[in-house]
Amino acid sequence: MSGGAANITVALLNKPAENGREEDELGMKEKVWNESKKLWVVAAPAIFTRFSTFGVSMISQAFIGHLGPIELAAYSITFTVLLRFSNGILLGMASALETLCGQAYGAKQNHMLGIYLQRSWIVLTGCTICLMPVYIFSGPILLALGQEERIVRVARIIALWVIGVNFSFVPSFTCQMFLQAQSKNKIIAYVAAVSLAVHVFLSWLLMIHFDFGITGAMTSTLVAFWLPNIAQLLFVTCGGCKDTWRGFSMLAFKDLWPVFKLSMSSGGMLCLELWYNSILVLLTGNLKNAEVALDALAICININGLEMMIALGFLAAASVRVSNELGRGNSKGAKGRVSYIFTTSEAVAAEVADLSPLLAFSILLNSVQPVLSGVAVGAGWQGYVTYVNLACYYLIGIPSGVILGYVVGLEVKGVWIGMLFGVFVQTCVLCIMTLRTDWDQQVSTSLRRLNRWVVPDESSAVNKTSSEE
Template identity: 40%
Template sequence: MAEGKADEAVVAGRRKVWRDECVKLWGIAGPVILTGVFQFLTGFVTTAFVGHIGKVELAAVSIVNGIIECLAFGLLLGMGSALETLCGQAVGAGQLGMLGVYMQRSWVICLATSLAILPLYLFASPLLRLLRQQREIADVAGTYARWSAPQLFAYAVSFPLQKFYQAQSRVWAVTCISAAVLAAHTLLNWVFVARLGHGVVGAAIVCDVSWWLLNAAQFAYLVAGPFPESWTGFSRKAFHSLSGFVKLSLASAVMLCLEMWYYTAVLILVGMLKDPEVQVGAISICMNYQLWTLMVAVGFNAAVSVRVANELGANHPKAAKFAVVVATATSFAVGLVFTIISLVARKQLPRLFTDDDVLLKETAKLGYLLAATIFLNSIQPVLSGVAIGAGWQAPVAFVNIGCYYLVGLPIAAVFAFKLTRDATGNLVTFVYQSMQGIWVGMLTGTILQTIILIVIVFRTKWQKEAMLAEERIKTWGGVVELPTTQEAS
């Protein structure tokens, strides 16, 4: 009897530990997912209103969003992600006073980066013509891009602020602010684009106003919010130790951008197939579904990076390892649900986007590959979040280069094209109609990356990572007094 009660107590204790970690995980992941949805819908609303102006305007705004905005957004979001490592570990170590300084250093680096890529916005029209875009579309896109330039600097301010809040698990405020800004953004578009007819210039200005309104509200929360220790005002320390910050920020940016540009390269390959309108349409529909499921995984990415960074900074390596297990298992379970839905409804889901029978048929062919991708994306972003929380951005960037660009894309290209001989016997290339083959190549790169990340995480010596976190905090501005409490089991 005594042994039975002891076993029950052990099981109950393990369930409580698991439940407590799930609460911490969802407390970050939930609002981050909602914030991502609200900010994604900001661009969606703009595109929807512009689409009612004309086809040229819609194409122009879509090109700017898909190429120029995507580049800037990914680069600055990646550079801001360095704060997930530094602020998260500083919170765990109890060095809250360094968070404001870290954020200001990130502002300096991100604003300098924005200034460096500003020419992309100012000279968008000639750049797009160089990429063989239609002249009329390129000219309208250039106008929209020039008026959208203030958004570039808004990203540089916003992303470090959001990482500052995430590291302290203060994310619901950002979610509420994002929801309010989305409502204001929709209203402003209705007034200035739909009613007053200010066209793409009006749409761009409304986006600028919305993003800076988001920043103003976030900064107001920073000043008036409960951050007496982590925010003490602007400091000259923001300009100290920038070299180490730049290296980590660049590694974070490269790590994230390599993943984002991978899908852009896949779309370029698909566009070179025979009958590209159908092929690009089919793969775009699938990627749209994948994007919505990926938002959930990105929430877990942010949550696990915060949890790992916090526990390593607090010198709790076992708790950091346990957070990885819980986050991976939870995201896996959610991803499995999405995978089953995509398989069961693979023929019905495309009808939300099109009634074209040919496009429906081609999209349905990708159903099984889409399901496999969704399943993998329930695991891979969590492992990337672990890498960010532990500060592994640089080695993982090299993993991404090898898996995506040295394996995935070459395989996709091989499946997309064949070599044959013409009438004179010379080797020529012709397009092989294999959209599925391109996706298989993309999937191969993702599978390889996921396997490597699993091996890295499995072989990680978490005690050593906790020591590295302590050294990182000491190097970049803190005197660490680590907690002496017993580690979480």
């Protein structure tokens, strides 16, 4: 055979293999594109909703910040320390509903979603009542934590208003996770946008026009937090979720203990993350010139938090996609000038500019870590990740921050560097956990949980009996 003929023969023999590779590549591209579309269906409304919800606090902070630095510091410490304390517990406990609803929806057990939602209402309402003393006795608590008395005097007034905000989290978190599991969270984005616009107008009306000060700001804040909840509850219970909401049921009081245990492990995972920044604020409050340091840090945390809403949107999307696929049994599918918005103080603005490099690095980490946490929630790993967060944040991050901030003398910079180091270590650990996971085993685990808690669908049984007759 000639060399030319041999080359043609080899080419013909290799062509099917090359075609196979091209088809595999096209198939992979199509899978990636389809999965991306599914992610964005959840992520886009979730990102917008989180921007809007976070924007409520930012708008309040911007209006209150122009009352004076003491009012700004008091608002910041109330929302960043006290509210984040309870927010961490409630959001973490509600993430158990995210796991259960996502997996049940993937397994076509639609009737269970409404029962899980009602069980979560019972558990979270009881928890919120237990958290009320934190706000009622906020003055002595903040003084015991070393905060300045002049700041605490204003903070304890704001804390009483925040009780209403805290109760708003019960329907807010649960309805969001209930709707996200079904990819029906566009309604959440719409009502969040409306509430944000209402909040801006009310804040101007009550604080600027009528000069009601903190009372006006907190009244507008309460309205902005509760308005979306009313709309979500009406949507869920009045026909927006016919397949998954079958009305109120006494079954909601059945098997509460397993749901409570999963909620507690979920709460342990997320609250340790959310409390981390609160400790950063508390450590800063004990530094020299705490008022300026607290105001600057609060502004940086808000700018960082605004960016983090994008990552948290993908946390929700990753959690929904992982839990849906596990339920289906599919293991393979599973800088300084900005500060003037918030304050007129030159000292605070200068401090914000000085912290900007750390803010940039924090934004980088926030682009990765929440998505990994979303995978953990979707897979139901909350118990394991609780220990990871405890070790990385509280045994590595905080001690590093204390040493750099107080011993080395880097002050707020040192505290923040240490905290960021803890987040970096946690991100690395979650990456390793995700890469080494046996997803077939995760399918078996999720199906065992679903089968243990499932209640027979009475309407399906009736329809089946009628058809047999």
